[in-house]
Amino acid sequence: MTHPESPYKSKGGLGRLLNALRYSLQGLGAALKHEAAFRQELALCAVLVPVAIWVGDTLAQRLLLIASLLFVLIVEMLNSALEAVADSVTLEQHPMVGRAKDLGSAAVMLAILCAVIVWIAVLAETVMS
Secondary structure (H helix, E strand, C coil): CCCCCCCCCCCCCHHHHHHHHHHHHHHHHHHHHHCHHHHHHHHHHHHHHHHHHHHCCCHHHHHHHHHHHHHHHHHHHHHHHHHHHHHHHCCCCCHHHHHHHHHHHHHHHHHHHHHHHHHHHHHHHHHHC
16 A cells, blocks of 8 residues: 655755755754743753763773763754654543653653663772773
């Protein structure tokens, strides 16, 4: 069974790249404007990225620390996107919508746990060397 092609799907080329950049910037703007958790995590990143640069002994350690923070922001944005879609479908209590939101929240929690583990491991390695 073939599905009709979406009229919103781009055809490629430089225009596609410019549109993708525009949409990405709109997404970042929406996260900043509408998502308190994203703003809080971004503020924490603003503090921790300089700490990562200062604390990491090697380029790999610094990048790992920073990447773990970016991972939290990425997962938070995906969770926010999922919640926006769910809320656009229904604002009523629905078990599947609730499950989807809980799964998104759990993903954010695991991303934060991952970042904490990375930071502890790098800090422990730095202290021991």
